[in-house]
Amino acid sequence: MDTYADKLSFSSDYMEGAHPFIMTRLSDTNLLKSQGYGTDSFSQSARDKIRAACGCPDGEVHFLMGGTQTNATVINAVLKSYQGVVAPNSGHISVHEAGAIEFGGHKVLTLPQKLGKITADDIQELLSDYQNDENHDHMVMPGMVYLSHPTEYGTLYSLEELRSISQVCRKNGLPLYLDGARLAYALACPENDVTLHDLAELCDVFYMGGTKCGALFGEAVVIPQKNFIPHFFTIMKQHGALLAKGRLLGIQFDVLFTDDLYLHIGEPAIIAAERIKEALLYQGYQLYFESPTNQLFVVMENTRIAKLTQKVELGFWEKYDDTHTVVRFATSWATNKEDVEKLLKILAE
Amino acid sequence: MDTYADKLSFSSDYMEGAHPFIMTRLSDTNLLKSQGYGTDSFSQSARDKIRAACGCPDGEVHFLMGGTQTNATVINAVLKSYQGVVAPNSGHISVHEAGAIEFGGHKVLTLPQKLGKITADDIQELLSDYQNDENHDHMVMPGMVYLSHPTEYGTLYSLEELRSISQVCRKNGLPLYLDGARLAYALACPENDVTLHDLAELCDVFYMGGTKCGALFGEAVVIPQKNFIPHFFTIMKQHGALLAKGRLLGIQFDVLFTDDLYLHIGEPAIIAAERIKEALLYQGYQLYFESPTNQLFVVMENTRIAKLTQKVELGFWEKYDDTHTVVRFATSWATNKEDVEKLLKILAE
């Protein structure tokens, strides 16, 4: 419940405010007047920079306030009333959004995940099963595919995997939507071979996370083909997802897409996670998943956790067995070297 | 579409960023770590101050991001599935929220407004008509009452009016919800005799607006009786209304409720509006409504408007007749004297 003045914390990647460049720009522009609802010049500039970064000069860019809101708004906007969204059973929309998709009237059609991911074959099989079922007119029609990159487990799709999924989707007329709540951590990761241009080419809609990637809050939805979703502005309003002072999101994304900041802002998190991973492996800990980004999932003895969490805040993921739990170490754009060194010392005790 | 470097603007009350005290506090705390979703100590402190300001020490306080979102979330949380919300036909939820209430499955049962307001008698009559209708089991049951204070037309309920409405609501078991998007402008207005303590006594839920009253964004929902809405946290999440970095809202409302800032922040707006109103009346303009807060609605010749808006941005409200339009002058906490003087000069031309 507390603000951590003193204690180390690696429990999540949204514990600080914003990147200093953003705070400065918000302060500098604070008393300028601008029109509301994203029609201001800051938002216009941010949109232009994002279109350029993604290589989709005719695309649409919309700014929303948070991840669950963005997922619910986009998915409701894309699906017909009788359709559902295909997602890994570990997907954020499947588990941790309090039924926001169902509140909008749609079923989440889950596929089993492997390392947080699903495959083109999984999707094709689900579609074929649906089409071949003689009762499919009595069933929820798969209407789009939801992925996250990085996934909820910190893992990454390869460009080849994503390309295969996109092909299956297009062959079947199924829009592909990618949740990039932590996209900056993929972009900063050496293992990642998926660029923003690739996303704009392969996805029908995707969003680039601000909240977990250096902004105070906010997510940038990219729709590479203009008018793919008619009246998205009104749909945002209907979902309570239209910020009156849209400039706040415009300013933040304008800074994030100036001088490629978004492409590099996750680098300290990746370096820190790598160091922590090495230390954990050296200490003999078992990784629950081999994940290359800013989240490490580690199987740990409950007694060890009890000691450790006297000095470090961690995220609890799930029960592993009666004596072990999976804990999460999350780093962020704001993680500093001193804290990592302190953590390594504690782990070595 | 532009940011107004040079041009005067009185088109709305959400054109600037935040009160300087808020910006300073956001910067000062920027790199402190805190837990998410409103469990941080800033939010806790803000809640305590708001409970004290409202005289409801056991009440609940929740922070949401914007007005439409707040209205939809609260109304969905309060209503049963077969109920609708009673509101003036000019109410924000009736007209300008893109069907957010209906998206949640509920009808807005409108009453004719007078000066943006409805009366206790109006509500009682609607209830009696419903109860006396032999087909009322086939109709939407009135399930709560929605008011705004100040109203969308800048007018105010008197304490007596509000007390009567509250009595009718309680007599009929109908929760009363008050939308205080511009509440600070009521509190700063000499004509207003409704205090925060009164609201906590008379309403079942109300919100105090931040977005239009000095914050970057954010609204504070007050539920004077704890547990009046069970699981409101999860309902917020389901509506995409739960901010990950809840501290942002906590910090802002903590500043707004330090040293009574919220009670006084609207004063410059009221003073400015009063000066502009005097000048308009002196120039012979007709007020559309006699409103005492920060919004003035003026009937103006279209030719006059065309000239005026070369120099000043205004809000367009509605067509009055073939040669006149109702325009809105809105002042805000950020309106400065120089701009008012410039406007008066232009009006005098």
Next chain:
Amino acid sequence: MDTYADKLSFSSDYMEGAHPFIMTRLSDTNLLKSQGYGTDSFSQSARDKIRAACGCPDGEVHFLMGGTQTNATVINAVLKSYQGVVAPNSGHISVHEAGAIEFGGHKVLTLPQKLGKITADDIQELLSDYQNDENHDHMVMPGMVYLSHPTEYGTLYSLEELRSISQVCRKNGLPLYLDGARLAYALACPENDVTLHDLAELCDVFYMGGTKCGALFGEAVVIPQKNFIPHFFTIMKQHGALLAKGRLLGIQFDVLFTDDLYLHIGEPAIIAAERIKEALLYQGYQLYFESPTNQLFVVMENTRIAKLTQKVELGFWEKYDDTHTVVRFATSWATNKEDVEKLLKILAE
């Protein structure tokens, strides 16, 4: 609460079972086996006959169970998530369907009615107001038009009126939907100049009522242009509007559209209503509406009503003033001459 063995009743047009031809056919076919969900040969035959009767050989015909269900299913199927349905404020969907449209997420955008009807000009004005409102992106977009014919007040649109409405709708890309819950009473009425062919030409969707027009239950939705609503079958299922033994609806509508039964089934009701109307006028009663079909709305003294209803069941419509009420006399396909004569005697007392 009772079944009326003895007492006269003119309180509604759904008090009896079905036309004897239908009962016979249901009995005769009772133990034949057929496939479910409307894929049976009875339904196929009924569809063919309806397509022929409406002059739309390529159209779709779907059978649903009741009026509210049909309205909700069709309207949800036609509207986009951000749209509402335009309807007279006296429309069944506006008042007496317990919020079924809003349950599906949509606002009913009401227009004032005159004799239960709206005009092409009303619709055009609403559309123009919407389009000209600079905030229309924050408002519910008009997405279709709902009419009933006969209206809830028993009145009729002329072909010319309907043609004008259809033209305005098509000019603005707004689907036109006509609720024909009592359509057989229009078709049997000498004043009516709107044919089934006209409806198929002028409407995008309409339904022909069975429940009030001689069937046990059931409504036939006609979609003159095939595929105007994709996947309507699944949408019906999702709304709980797909009858397992679809044959029941098929058989009933097959009978109703054999030898033009549907075109004539309402005639006894019209003749009876005409006789009752003459008697009422002769007795000096004031008609609330001049309506030519099977419903008469009469302003009556409350003391007179109290006496009358000792002998005759009537429908209560609404309070007229402190001493008068509007009552409804409804006749039906099953109204017999003896009952009418008895009523006339009672009225003459």
Next chain:
Amino acid sequence: MDTYADKLSFSSDYMEGAHPFIMTRLSDTNLLKSQGYGTDSFSQSARDKIRAACGCPDGEVHFLMGGTQTNATVINAVLKSYQGVVAPNSGHISVHEAGAIEFGGHKVLTLPQKLGKITADDIQELLSDYQNDENHDHMVMPGMVYLSHPTEYGTLYSLEELRSISQVCRKNGLPLYLDGARLAYALACPENDVTLHDLAELCDVFYMGGTKCGALFGEAVVIPQKNFIPHFFTIMKQHGALLAKGRLLGIQFDVLFTDDLYLHIGEPAIIAAERIKEALLYQGYQLYFESPTNQLFVVMENTRIAKLTQKVELGFWEKYDDTHTVVRFATSWATNKEDVEKLLKILAE
């Protein structure tokens, strides 16, 4: 697509009309007048008989039109907006209702089934996992339990199993709802030890199917504790589930609950199914499930199926492997001995 004049059919249990007693009663009462919406004396009588049969003299009984509609209406009525319904993943609501539950805003929380059933332990574990998850406020809260008896696979809960489930539900404040679409086939089955009195004691809501159990259509919802669901009538109306001529349902259920007809109507189906099962086993076929009621699921070679279905209509359930399919033989109250004998001969060929 056809009506089966000649061909044998064991493809479903809703291929015929109604039990002859029902047809007779519908004909006999056809021209009696009655009030609408279930307020007639037939419905009242049926309700009284059902309350007596279930041993819940103060309970409520409501008549709806079909299974999907009943499930959606009851589940929406019971759940709070932030809750989901727990069901086996083979449950009708999970798979074959086209997302009707999600259309109402709720998630189906699936549990793995064994023989179409779930256990008290499964439910308790799901609840405990939910309660122990530190993020459960971000998740859909389990709000009720859905079972079917017989299940979609024709299997039965024992009284002991049902009692355990009921205990877990009550301990956790979770309403228990039982879908009895085929309940008459359980009641007619020697293996079944669950009575109507047991259901009224153990469930908070259940429904007794008419559509598949001898009625033309209709389902009887029993709410043993009066007012457990306030305003269920209006909720029915809102869901398009309120039949105008409610007498149709009243008459049918009145017949079904006269002289214990409902308790015995399924017996011919059970006897027929038993004979077919013996023959299948004798022929060496593999049952997919051991089910004691009116549905048999059999693993069959695709080549065998191709031949068989030239003479007999069967239901196709699911692919078993590349050369085998699971087919369903369904018997019903209307299955006659001659057809069974013909089938046995064909199977023996």
